[in-house]
Amino acid sequence: MAPSAAAPAPLPQRSLLGSGVLLLCGLALSPVVGLGLFALQSSDALQSLRLGSEGPIQVGNTLALLALVGLLAAVLGTSTGWLTARCRFPGRRWLRIAQLLPLATPSYLLAATLIDLGSRLGLRVHGFLPTTLVLVLSTYSYVFLLSTESFSVSGKRQMEACRSLGVGPWGSFRRVALPMALPAIGAGMALGGMEVVNELGAVELLGVPTLSGGILMRWQQDGDPRAAVALALVALLIVALLVGAERSLRRRSRCWNLGNDGQADQGWGLQGPRRWLSQLICLVPPLLSLGVPLLWSGLSWDQLQAENPIELLGLSGRSFGLALLAAAITVAAGLLLAIAKRWLPNLLLQRLSFIAGLGYAVPGTVLALALMLIGGPLALAPLLLLVWGYSDRFLAVAKGGLDAALERIPPSVDEAATSLGQSWIGVLQRVHLPLLRGPLLVGGLLVFVDTVKELPLTFALRPFDFDTLAVRVYQYASDERLGAALLPALLVLGLGLIAAMALVPNLERLEQR
Template sequence: MKNISPLSLAFGLVAALIALPVGSVLANLFASGGGATIAHLAATILPETVVNTLLLCLYVGGGCILLGVGAAWLTTVLDFPGRRFFEWALVLPLAAPAYVLAYVYTDVLQFAGPLQGALREAFGWRYGDYWFPEVRSLGGAALMFIAVLYPYVYLLARTAFLERGGTLLEAARTLGLGPWRAFVRVSLPLARPAVVAGATLALMETLADYGTVAYFGVPTFTTGIYRAWFSLGDRLAAAQLAATLLGFVVLLLALERLARGRARFSEAAARRPAAVGRRLTGLRAVAAIIACCLPLFAGFLLPALLLLRLALLEGDAQFGTRFLTLAQNSFMLSGLTALLGVFIALLLAYGERLGGGWAARAAVRIAGLGYAVPGAVIAVGVLIPVTRLDHWLGEQWEAFSGVNPGLLLTGGVAALIYAYLVRFLGIALQTIGAGLARIRPSMDDAARSLGLGRGATLRRVHLPLLRGSLLTAGLLVFVDVMKELPATLVMRPFNFDTLATQTYMLAADERLAEASTAALAIVGVGLLPLFVLSRQIAQGRR
């Protein structure tokens, strides 16, 4: 114990707190007591749940790769009117959660919606006279996810096309390869690890979703966890389903690393960006513009316009004091989580920079794993130990005072913020770590030579240089907490709603007009970090 420093103890404590929810879920995997519920689910919906989850991953992964790689190739290698606009605008669908798109498109495409109504009026059709695809289906859910998650693949593939293989592309052209053959034989193999990484991020978001699949009535592991906990009242069965879902996530990460293999890229090739190729004209330019417009229109412009129409024309009866209360709750949770997340991430990243040893490295790695864990899994993992702690505290308090205080922590804001931190601390950690990596170690040496200690160096040297990274990290955490639905639904205090939960509950009751203002607020806040990212994309390309 003499060799363990206070800094190592602090890192170990943070790592233990972040790992506790996942550990509590895994600890219940082989526990007895939930067998009856699991047997009931296995006989009813579990086989369909497994098939739906696998098919959803297959559809979303393929669709995101197709859209993301295609858009990245068009805006990176070819030149056509509007290319500079599409370079940054194609990331805008990330601002809209998939469950918001599900509500909007259901309102438009359902039987009583304006589109089918216009078709019946135009052609004189009645019910049963025509076929129209059902939006509330597995395929419809996959399309919602593809529309908002393809930017993950687009961003990473675009970076790979820009930074890798510029020299090789020129060599391919001198050997007579056209743009298409050069893409298939040179650019795509070089970008494969980035494409797989982007698709993995999209699939993890798909597995973590609850609002979309629940609204469309598609059984997945996330809806199964919620049903086991609330409908069947079986905490242990919910934990076992959560552990199975966690296994899906681990399998995805393993497949991503396997696909990456031992691929490495030389710095010489990475330093030579790929030049924009020939300019497209005529029908080819029109085709490129349409190909870029479709995902942008379907994933952002049309849903935003439809929400705005609902809010302005039909109105929200709950807009006013109720909306302000929801916004206050959401901003309070998001703001507190962002502040705590940035503070903890800064301490962890700075401790690793100072050479905190194995404890610092382990804490950073464990803290970064939370983003890969679905919110429903984290919610179950937090509630199990917190509930047990609550019961123990209540027993101790009753033994001391003779009065049982009830649950002190369960169903409180503190437990919910703790779940958010476990889920999103990795985002802040990666952003701040990247900012610290850009600060040369020689600046630390210079500060020490001037007599500054570690704390003073952080305060007077690093913090001014990290303002942009700290702001970006806080903004990303803030937006993700605003959009988070599964953990909030499971863990929110009684009679405590946020914009996300209000949007879901109103949409589930088919009150889409009343849900429009809350959904617009979520999308509007989601645009903030994307404006920063879009500006960096535009400046970096020029």
């Protein structure tokens, strides 16, 4: 018998909760809506939107990076996902956790360190291929996370049948596991593709013109808002296709989750050259993504150009203050939307809250442009726009974990509390918040670190002479002053490691399953 839905809130409280959801959805969706209205504000507006002479090059480079990075990230993420989920070799558990380390290294930091290390060796690290390498290392973990989940929990009976028929790991992967995991792999590629479209720092440092850089250049340097909006609309179109593909493939991947009888799966034990090759495949990507910045920091320590302690303290204070504020607002908004999804059986509100959570897919430069178009007429302070942008972009990070946690709380708990006279606020305070302490802390941590690392939004919306750690690292790298960037870079990298380790329990749960 299907479980009943959570008991709805009383009518006055339901109205208050629904009003809050509508307000949050309006704030989350208004930037993109405002961007569309700007494009349509006159009858010949669409005809006046021009990509400019460099626009086709920027669009072409973005599409080429999407295709090549997506293909290579799929190969790398699927390989590491399969080896660490279904095969057994020394160090497998630790190498599985190591696949999360690339999420800790901002792509602009990896690009900057590669440029500096290349110059020490007399090499010029520049152009399309180094950019592809950096973005593959930055995005393959999305494919790894989704593919390793599929390999871990789907089709165990089919895997045992392959084993009983004498089919080895490669045959089982090619004939059974890969076809079942294709939707999850495609969803991971779509998520990585959104990051490619959003990328600003790495592509600018490595000299590859893309949509993100083009949007900022048109707006800030050329003073041509229509050309900037034209590029932003192209970026939104690409992202909309990626979001649609990701959602469709995620739904299909759920249908493949069959044949799991709950028994322990021993996997395939690898011997000889296969063992060493598997270890190498799983070791090289995290070693490059994290090891290269650490190697660079060790080699550059004697060239350290330390910030004035007061200046470094100010940078850290701005970054941490903005991140704390954004995390608090975003987690509170995510909690309200997650509670409303549970308590309000209103299809329209639920669809609006779902759409409001798609801000993570909107490139940072597009969101920044939209907020600037809104903030100009309203005379909003740049810091207010910046926090608005952070909360909009990272809302899904906080909301996703809360949705999943609330789904694990039986509706009978809510019904029992309301039958004892508790309002929905009382149920939230006495029942839900204690049970949601873990997801709230993890969601807040992830939003905090994502905010500290975020470059496109911060670079575009920050007030004059208001730099953060991420902006300062990028500026020093652009000026080839990497010795001065060392301490801010290490702070950003350390915070990224903390956030990456927050995802380890998810892999541990997959291991137990």
